[in-house]
Amino acid sequence: MPAHGFSLRSAAVQAVRQRGGGVRPRRRARHHRRVSQNHGAAGACASETTAWACEQGQWTLRLAPPAAGAAWIEAALPAAAAGSVRIDGGSLREWDAGLAAALWSLRARLQQRGLQVELHGLPPGLGEVLQLAQADAAVRGPAAPRRPGLRGSLHQARLTVAFFGEVLIVLARWLGGHARVRGADVLQQLDQAGPRSAPIVLLCCALVGVMLAYMGGAQLERIGAQGFLAGVVTVGMVRELAGLMTGVILAGRVGAAFAAQLATMQAGEEIDALRVLGVDPVAHLVLPRLLALLLMAPPLLACGALAGIAAGALPAVLVYGVSAPEYLQQSLRALTATHLWIGLCKGLLYAALVALAGCREGLHAGRSAEAVGRATTAAVVKALVWIVAAACATTVAFTAMGF
Amino acid sequence: MQVHGLTVAAGGQLVQQDLDFEVHRGEVLVVVGPSGCGKSTLLRHLVGLEQPAAGRVLLDGQDLHRGAEGPLAALRRRFGVMFQAGALWSSMTLGENLMLPLRLFTTLDGAECERRARFKLALVGLDGGFGLLPAQLSGGMRKRAALARALALDPELLLLDEPGSGLDPLNAARLDELVLHLRQYLGTTVVMVTHEIASVFAVADRALFLDPQERRMTAIGPPQELLAHGPAAVRAFLARADAA
Numbered sequence: 001m002p003a004h005g006f007s008l009r010s011a012a013v014q015a016v017r018q019r020g021g022g023v024r025p026r027r028r029a030r031h032h033r034r035v036s037q038n039h040g041a042a043g044a045c046a047s048e049t050t051a052w053a054c055e056q057g058q059w060t061l062r063l064a065p066p067a068a069g070a071a072w073i074e075a076a077l078p079a080a081a082a083g084s085v086r087i088d089g090g091s092l093r094e095w096d097a098g099l100a101a102a103l104w105s106l107r108a109r110l111q112q113r114g115l116q117v118e119l120h121g122l123p124p125g126l127g128e129v130l131q132l133a134q135a136d137a138a139v140r141g142p143a144a145p146r147r148p149g150l151r152g153s154l155h156q157a158r159l160t161v162a163f164f165g166e167v168l169i170v171l172a173r174w175l176g177g178h179a180r181v182r183g184a185d186v187l188q189q190l191d192q193a194g195p196r197s198a199p200i201v202l203l204c205c206a207l208v209g210v211m212l213a214y215m216g217g218a219q220l221e222r223i224g225a226q227g228f229l230a231g232v233v234t235v236g237m238v239r240e241l242a243g244l245m246t247g248v249i250l251a252g253r254v255g256a257a258f259a260a261q262l263a264t265m266q267a268g269e270e271i272d273a274l275r276v277l278g279v280d281p282v283a284h285l286v287l288p289r290l291l292a293l294l295l296m297a298p299p300l301l302a303c304g305a306l307a308g309i310a311a312g313a314l315p316a317v318l319v320y321g322v323s324a325p326e327y328l329q330q331s332l333r334a335l336t337a338t339h340l341w342i343g344l345c346k347g348l349l350y351a352a353l354v355a356l357a358g359c360r361e362g363l364h365a366g367r368s369a370e371a372v373g374r375a376t377t378a379a380v381v382k383a384l385v386w387i388v389a390a391a392c393a394t395t396v397a398f399t400a401m402g403f
Numbered sequence: 404m405q406v407h408g409l410t411v412a413a414g415g416q417l418v419q420q421d422l423d424f425e426v427h428r429g430e431v432l433v434v435v436g437p438s439g440c441g442k443s444t445l446l447r448h449l450v451g452l453e454q455p456a457a458g459r460v461l462l463d464g465q466d467l468h469r470g471a472e473g474p475l476a477a478l479r480r481r482f483g484v485m486f487q488a489g490a491l492w493s494s495m496t497l498g499e500n501l502m503l504p505l506r507l508f509t510t511l512d513g514a515e516c517e518r519r520a521r522f523k524l525a526l527v528g529l530d531g532g533f534g535l536l537p538a539q540l541s542g543g544m545r546k547r548a549a550l551a552r553a554l555a556l557d558p559e560l561l562l563l564d565e566p567g568s569g570l571d572p573l574n575a576a577r578l579d580e581l582v583l584h585l586r587q588y589l590g591t592t593v594v595m596v597t598h599e600i601a602s603v604f605a606v607a608d609r610a611l612f613l614d615p616q617e618r619r620m621t622a623i624g625p626p627q628e629l630l631a632h633g634p635a636a637v638r639a640f641l642a643r644a645d646a647a
Binding site for chain 2: 180188264265268269270273274275277278279
């Protein structure tokens with residue numbers, strides 16, 4: 001019986017060596033010619049092709065050299081064949097991995113038909129290799145995970161709700177002084193979430209401010225109301241767009257990082273190590289990240305809104321003929337406390353959703369590198385969907401309430 | 404620790420069933436069997452990370468899987484667990500890895516936490532590694548650091564998941580020796596999962612064999628006794644490794 005870890009390639013090489021057929025590289029070409037001649041000679045001697053034949057009720061497939069190429073696998077066995085069939089390799093002198101694979105495949109097909117397969121006269125090593133492949137085929141791993149259906153989606157939704165509940169409980173315990181959060185952890189996350197995200201938030205909000213001013217100006221110009229352009233840009237940026245853009249950027253930059261960090265910890269059993277100690281992963285890992293994003297959201301929002309308003313002044317002044325002092329005056333007049341706190345609330349909500357999506361996906365990730373990638377993607381997608389849904393819901397709700 | 408009728412499953416598939424055994428105070432019990440027989444899954448059940456499909460795990464009569472989370476967490480803190488890959492918290496230095504449990508679950512001040520963390524690192528031969536990050540360590544050092552962290556809260560029961568895997572024979576033997584010293588000098592009870600038979604003969608008072616085909620415990624007893632009088636499959640398993 002071949003040793004464990006025996007491969008088809010090594011089996012073929014070993015079989016050739018056992019027959020004294022070890023070939024040095026410089027003699028390889030000559031050897032190939034010799035093998036070809038052998039095949040040709042054997043084929044000529046046998047002067048037959050591989051085919052099924054029935055003798056006294058026993059169906060036999062006689063393998064004629066050269067047997068590789070495996071076209072004979074498709075040779076149909078008559079439907080009348082029953083019980084056992086025989087594969088006879090008595091006239092074969094050589095074999096290779098292609099022949100072994102073809103025989104293995106044929107045997108599996110025949111066995112699927114309920115036939116017993118007897119192998120006769122195979123060259124040395126080939127029978128053993130087929131036996132080995134048979135033994136390996138007997139081992140079955142766990143079934144591949146199925147794609148989540150409705151039940152799977154409901155389970156995921158239940159996990160998400162449970163996770164939100166856990167976070168709320170831990171937050172309440174922390175506010176009540178019953179849970180500890182390491183300041184160093186919060187500072188580390190603040191560093192990652194805040195200053196490093198600021199440049200891209202500023203850039204994106206400025207570009208959105210320019211777009212808003214252009215589009216708004218074009219419409220207002222038609223009714224000669226360019227004077228209101230500053231108000232449109234200011235209210236739009238402060239109340240809606242600065243928060244939305246900040247949320248989207250945080251989702252792609254910070255939420256993805258949260259998911260990747262936690263999923264990697266999950267894969268490396270680091271989260272299990274916390275659980276074994278009785279350390280709540282939500283308190284230890286999620287809360288610092290959530291707090292960091294909630295702390296960084298207001299300054300990022302403020303910077304983003306200012307950048308958008310300032311950038312909106314360029315088309316207002318250069319294209320639509322609004323003077324700079326007038327733009328500033330209109331902006332300040334339009335900016336009320338209501339718009340400010342609504343913008344702040346929305347921004348904080350989006351930041352929280354980004355943190356929760358990242359941490360939820362990271363903590364519930366699988367234990368492989370692939371799972372880390374999946375968690376990261378899912379975190380970004382979920383955060384974006386949640387942000388847009390929340391933006392829609394809050395806009396409708398605040399407007400309906402008269403704010 | 405008593406295990407009664409424990410049935411463990413992973414990914415919805417039955418792994419082992421009807422496991423009944425006891426871990427005696429101060430002994431080294433080694434769980435052994437071929438790869439894929441469910442050794443690590445069993446360990447995760449023993450420490451309460453997974454809910455069993457059936458059966459109970461009792462520590463001093465208290466069920467490790469049923470009850471309020473608070474008391475259960477306190478019960479689990481009597482364990483020290485060393486995971487297969489070490490599972491050191493990668494964003495923290497070795498010192499912080501060891502001090503975190505001390506800070507969270509003891510009333511010791513910072514200086515005392517640090518002193519104890521340094522001592523535990525010295526116990527495993529890593530006294531100079533206090534300020535190093537896990538990524539800066541070799542595989543063997545990471546395993547030893549993980550063992551030091553498992554010892555941080557002076558556990559009564561140490562559970563080790565394949566401590567020698569991925570190590571060269573010399574380092575694996577050093578780790579076995581370390582486990583024996585800890586048992587001898589600290590009186591710690593040890594449950595160790597391994598598929599390395601050399602470790603079984605080196606450290607085990609008793610060995611527990613898991614059969615992947617039957618999905619049951621095949622035998623439990625002193626390794627030499629099992630080698631001489633155990634079931635045929637166990638004898639063959641031990642003898643092959645013994646010969647190697």
